[in-house]
Amino acid sequence: MATLPALELHDPQLAPKLLAAIADDGPGFFYLKFPSVDALDLAERTLELSRRFFQLPSCDKVLLKNDEESCYWEPGAAPVCIPSTGPGYRGVSGDCNFAGDRRESFNLGRAGGSSASPEGAIRSSEAYFELCFATATALRRALARPECLGPYLSAGAAEEAFERSTSLLGFTHYNYEDFRPESGYAAPGDGALEETQVFGIRPHQDDGLCTLLYTDGQPGLEYAKGRTDSARSRTTTEPLFSGEFCRTDAQFSEEILWEPVPFLPGYWIVNLGTDLYRWAQQSSLAAPGRVRKCKATLHRVVPRARTKERYSMPFFYEPNLDAQDPCEPFKKRRRGSTDAYLGGPHLAEIPSFPRRFGVDIYYILYVCVYLGPTATLWF
Numbered sequence: 363m364a365t366l367p368a369l370e371l372h373d374p375q376l377a378p379k380l381l382a383a384i385a386d387d388g389p390g391f392f393y394l395k396f397p398s399v400d401a402l403d404l405a406e407r408t409l410e411l412s413r414r415f416f417q418l419p420s421c422d423k424v425l426l427k428n429d430e431e432s433c434y435w436e437p438g439a440a441p442v443c444i445p446s447t448g449p450g451y452r453g454v455s456g457d458c459n460f461a462g463d464r465r466e467s468f469n470l471g472r473a474g475g476s477s478a479s480p481e482g483a484i485r486s487s488e489a490y491f492e493l494c495f496a497t498a499t500a501l502r503r504a505l506a507r508p509e510c511l512g513p514y515l516s517a518g519a520a521e522e523a524f525e526r527s528t529s530l531l532g533f534t535h536y537n538y539e540d541f542r543p544e545s546g547y548a549a550p551g552d553g554a555l556e557e558t559q560v561f562g563i564r565p566h567q568d569d570g571l572c573t574l575l576y577t578d579g580q581p582g583l584e585y586a587k588g589r590t591d592s593a594r595s596r597t598t599t600e601p602l603f604s605g606e607f608c609r610t611d612a613q614f615s616e617e618i619l620w621e622p623v624p625f626l627p628g629y630w631i632v633n634l635g636t637d638l639y640r641w642a643q644q645s646s647l648a649a650p651g652r653v654r655k656c657k658a659t660l661h662r663v664v665p666r667a668r669t670k671e672r673y674s675m676p677f678f679y680e681p682n683l684d685a686q687d688p689c690e691p692f693k694k695r696r697r698g699s700t701d702a703y704l705g706g707p708h709l710a711e712i713p714s715f716p717r718r719f720g721v722d723i724y725y726i727l728y729v730c731v732y733l734g735p736t737a738t739l740w741f
């Protein structure tokens with residue numbers, strides 16, 4: 363098993379080490395050490411909070427359901443809802459981008475100084491969000507240093523592009539216990555794969571600049587290392603990291619070689635996103651003769667022997683909803699009518715912090731977890 367690079371944020375040599383860690387012939391995954399014992403403790407407490415949340419009955423969790431109210435909306439004269447984006451709870455298979463997967467999730471946006479945030483342990487998730495945000499921002503600044511990506515990144519990942527960041531802290535619970543094969547992923551037209559594929563989360567690439575992942579240590583996360591040499595296939599490895607085929611069936615190919623990403627105590631697992639890929643790519647295309655790719659590596663979570671369930675907390679570091687791609691050819695990436703870049707399912711703006719019945723979502727989460735399910739009847 364290949365060992366991934368392990369970095370420290372306060373290392374004076376971070377920028378050059380980062381450059382080596384994100385080499386375009388490397389895995390696109392690396393470890394980043396928690397800055398302190400307290401920070402690690404905060405992550406553990408937040409993970410425990412998420413465990414307690416997922417133990418609640420479904421009827422309580424769906425009160426926090428991601429829906430049109432909490433989704434991100436494409437700005438414009440006639441705003442358009444971007445399905446399955448933004449904060450809120452998605453039940454097992456309830457995320458339209460990952461239908462059939464054995465995963466329920468809850469995404470938290472930034473509280474934005476909400477006065478309704480209660481005292482107590484729920485604050486740990488806000489504090490953990492801020493820790494991740496600050497860490498990812500420091501990583502972005504290190505990436506933009508001349509000793510690292512420098513000119514390849516400067517245009518895309520400017521400070522302003524993150525002023526209204528759409529970052530989300532995800533709580534994820536994988537539960538393989540009650541898997542029904544018929545609800546697993548079946549590749550269209552491929553009988554051989556039918557009823558055989560069960561995923562915690564199917565192969566995908568993350569959006570945004572990077573993801574900081576903390577988990578309960580259970581195995582199952584894997585990244586696409588390459589493809590087998592096959593006379594049948596003329597495909598390059600590009601789709602494994604370009605974001606070009608992000609969440610398409612091409613990512614289910616049996617030719618893809620998967621490599622585990624083991625948990626490393628005291629470290630986040632970091633992977634790069636498709637925004638970083640595009641920005642580096644576009645900046646380098648704009649400067650002829652130089653090309654610098656940053657892998658947004660394809661990855662997945664699969665059940666492993668004796669793993670009945672697994673908890674993880676991906677922090678998706680995302681730019682503003684209206685952040686522009688710096689250069690052609692990808693500027694008009696999604697909707698032809700606008701220059702605004704719109705990202706994928708983890709992305710989007712937090713138009714206002716989601717509220718239900720006039721109550722702050724943190725408060726509802728607090729009530730669900732600490733005051734017990736019956737208290738939610740108040741809402």
Ligand SMILES: O=C(O)CCC(=O)C(=O)O
Nearest residue numbers: 534563568583663674676
């Ligand atoms: O749970 C994990 O280990 C990875 C989760 C992930 O890749 C995602 O939510 O995008």
Ligand SMILES: [Fe+2]
Nearest residue numbers: 566567568661
């Ligand atoms: Fe991911």
